[in-house]
Amino acid sequence: AAQVHESRAFLRNQVAHLFAPELAGDRAVLLAAVDALCSFETYELLRTDQGLSPASTSAALVAALTTLLEPIGVESTSNRPPAGVESTSNRRRRSRSDGGRG
Numbered sequence: 581a582a583q584v585h586e587s588r589a590f591l592r593n594q595v596a597h598l599f600a601p602e603l604a605g606d607r608a609v610l611l612a613a614v615d616a617l618c619s620f621e622t623y624e625l626l627r628t629d630q631g632l633s634p635a636s637t638s639a640a641l642v643a644a645l646t647t648l649l650e651p652i653g654v655e656s657t658s659n660r661p662p663a664g665v666e667s668t669s670n671r672r673r674r675s676r677s678d679g680g681r682g
Contacts, residue, residue, distance in 0.1 A: 591618070602649040610648060617644055 592615045596603065603611055616622060618641075626637040 588619075591615070599649065607649075613648060614645065617641060617648070 592611070595615050595618050596611055599611075599614055603614065622641070623637060626632045626640055627634070632640065
């Protein structure tokens, strides 16, 4: 039990160091969430319990970390549609501006 505690503390310190710029100031409270997302248990949950492939697991974790750690006031790129795909809100705006002909 002591070894597990020491290992988790070591990994948490690595996460804190790696994400120090993103966790500065008031955002330090996010360390617990970032630590959980970067844990072996989270990876195992996504792979085994949810059946995600390694690539899908990585994509899910990157999306979660990116969303969580994005600077405040910056629009998330993870919520944007892929290049060449028009978002629903843009389609609605265009439809209203062209009288529904678009």
